[in-house]
Amino acid sequence: MPELSKPYRILVARFCHESHRLNPRPTDEELFVVERGHDILRTPAGVLKGLTDTLAAAGANIEPVFSANGGAGGLVDHDFYVRMREELLVAVRRIKPDAIGLDLHGAMGTTETPDAEGDLLQALRHVVGPNVPIGIGLDLHGHITPRMLDNTDICIACKENPHSDFVECGQKVAELLLEQLEGRLKPVTVSARVPMILPGAAETGSGPLAEIHAKAREYAAQQPSIKDISIYNVFRFTDDDEIGQVVTILSDGSGADTPSIAVDLATRFWVERERFKDDLLTVEEVFERVRSSPDKRPFAIGDMGDRVAAGAPGDGTILLSAALDGYPELSGAVPITDPVAAAQAIEAGVGATVKLSVGAGFTPGFTPRLITGRVEHVSDGNFVVAGIVGRGDPSAMGPTAVLRVDDRIQVLLTTKPADTTDPAAFTSQNVVIEDLDFIIVKSGFHFVANFDGLATPVLVNTPGVGYYRRNQFDYQKARFWPEHDIANPEITARQHSIGTS
Numbered sequence: 272m273p274e275l276s277k278p279y280r281i282l283v284a285r286f287c288h289e290s291h292r293l294n295p296r297p298t299d300e301e302l303f304v305v306e307r308g309h310d311i312l313r314t315p316a317g318v319l320k321g322l323t324d325t326l327a328a329a330g331a332n333i334e335p336v337f338s339a340n341g342g343a344g345g346l347v348d349h350d351f352y353v354r355m356r357e358e359l360l361v362a363v364r365r366i367k368p369d370a371i372g373l374d375l376h377g378a379m380g381t382t383e384t385p386d387a388e389g390d391l392l393q394a395l396r397h398v399v400g401p402n403v404p405i406g407i408g409l410d411l412h413g414h415i416t417p418r419m420l421d422n423t424d425i426c427i428a429c430k431e432n433p434h435s436d437f438v439e440c441g442q443k444v445a446e447l448l449l450e451q452l453e454g455r456l457k458p459v460t461v462s463a464r465v466p467m468i469l470p471g472a473a474e475t476g477s478g479p480l481a482e483i484h485a486k487a488r489e490y491a492a493q494q495p496s497i498k499d500i501s502i503y504n505v506f507r508f509t510d511d512d513e514i515g516q517v518v519t520i521l522s523d524g525s526g527a528d529t530p531s532i533a534v535d536l537a538t539r540f541w542v543e544r545e546r547f548k549d550d551l552l553t554v555e556e557v558f559e560r561v562r563s564s565p566d567k568r569p570f571a572i573g574d575m576g577d578r579v580a581a582g583a584p585g586d587g588t589i590l591l592s593a594a595l596d597g598y599p600e601l602s603g604a605v606p607i608t609d610p611v612a613a614a615q616a617i618e619a620g621v622g623a624t625v626k627l628s629v630g631a632g633f634t635p636g637f638t639p640r641l642i643t644g645r646v647e648h649v650s651d652g653n654f655v656v657a658g659i660v661g662r663g664d665p666s667a668m669g670p671t672a673v674l675r676v677d678d679r680i681q682v683l684l685t686t687k688p689a690d691t692t693d694p695a696a697f698t699s700q701n702v703v704i705e706d707l708d709f710i711i712v713k714s715g716f717h718f719v720a721n722f723d724g725l726a727t728p729v730l731v732n733t734p735g736v737g738y739y740r741r742n743q744f745d746y747q748k749a750r751f752w753p754e755h756d757i758a759n760p761e762i763t764a765r766q767h768s769i770g771t772s
């Protein structure tokens with residue numbers, strides 16, 4: 272990065288949540304980890320880290336406002352969202368920054384609006400006007416709306432699923448913002464949308480998605496004016512107009528070819544749509560595999576239906592019951608969200624034997640499970656993510672108790688939905704994962720990266736709101752394949768201009 276002509280003042284903030292409309296537990300302030308001011312620069316993670324490290328190295332003046340990270344869960348409490356939005360707007364009016372850099376998720380919805388980022392960015396643009404650059408770095412699981420693109424100069428996503436490149440994404444946002452401030456970049460974004468979701472095969476490292484990403488990199492290498500191509504894995508747990516696969520291209524000036532490139536990449540999704548399928552094991556198949564396979568133990572079993580990482584409550588008991596009732600020779604660890612049972616176990620104290628009904632407190636249709644076990648560990652449930660996805664991020668499971676059942680199954684009773692993408696969720700609770708046959712993780716992709724070398728990953732087909740199945744969810748506004756019969760769609764490119772929505 273060449274030296275800056277002046278020490279620009281760049282306002283930075285992080286406001287991240289992936290909001291699942293069918294998780295009946297709204298995400299309120301208590302479920303967010305919030306830090307303010309310079310505290311957010313002490314150990315930043317992800318996009319925020321890439322942003323702030325790059326800005327600091329370039330000599331820009333960073334004006335940190337807040338970091339609010341809620342992970343994934345039910346719709347964000349609208350009043351909390353509005354308070355945070357207003358806090359940000361007040362800071363913007365006070366600081367009068369030269370540019371704004373934000374770490375957002377891209378699929379935040381509140382109890383009142385399915386497009387929280389669009390609302391936030393429109394409000395910011397209204398305050399700063401058209402000439403203050405706004406740059407955002409997103410999770411690729413975004414619900415990307417025209418309102419978001421019409422109000423940002425730089426809107427780009429991470430490129431990998433599992434998301435091992437959040438830091439690089441933030442770095443790129445910072446570099447592009449500074450290039451724009453220095454007058455060396457006139458960012459123009461075009462987008463193309465396909466009315467479909469990816470029912471499966473959503474990892475970027477293999478299958479049709481790897482091929483489409485490779486084609487995007489090839490286009491970018493051929494055209495120096497292209498600064499970024501972002502390919503979003505549509506977020507399907509919302510119900511809004513125009514949900515679909517989105518491709519965005521950010522170029523320096525309006526390149527004549529970028530609309531046709533966006534359309535070509537988007538069309539590839541439609542052409543390849545039948546290949547986007549997962550290969551999930553049934554509950555019986557997965558435990559049989561654990562029992563009989565010589566592969567490295569433990570097996571990390573991704574509970575797809577109850578994925579906290581996709582916004583599910585994490586209160587499923589089907590895998591716990593299968594392990595207790597059908598596989599007496601297996602040892603394992605099973606996290607379950609249950610604030611009431613966690614409190615009862617903590618109250619009883621370490622060493623006590625308790626009989627508790629656990630799980631099924633939130634997800635409709637789930638069945639609680641009665642267990643008797645010895646309380647072997649209690650804690651505040653706080654840990655720091657160690658693996659590549661989210662490294663350095665504080666994670667809060669809330670008060671947590673570990674119950675040992677049948678002397679072989681450790682049940683982690685958490686107050687909040689636990690992000691078990693990372694081994695630290697278990698090791699922080701004194702669970703020795705290498706001694707176990709299996710651990711249940713409430714994640715579908717990211718755990719594969721964070722448990723690399725520690726466990727054998729498998730995905731299991733379980734009920735719940737964390738996994739898309741045709742006709743399971745009631746969509747009123749959204750129309751997309753394969754939920755609806757869609758004839759060959761007309762895929763067109765749209766150029767975005769600041770402040771037009």
Ligand SMILES: [Zn+2]
Binds near residue numbers: 410412
């Ligand atoms: Zn994601």
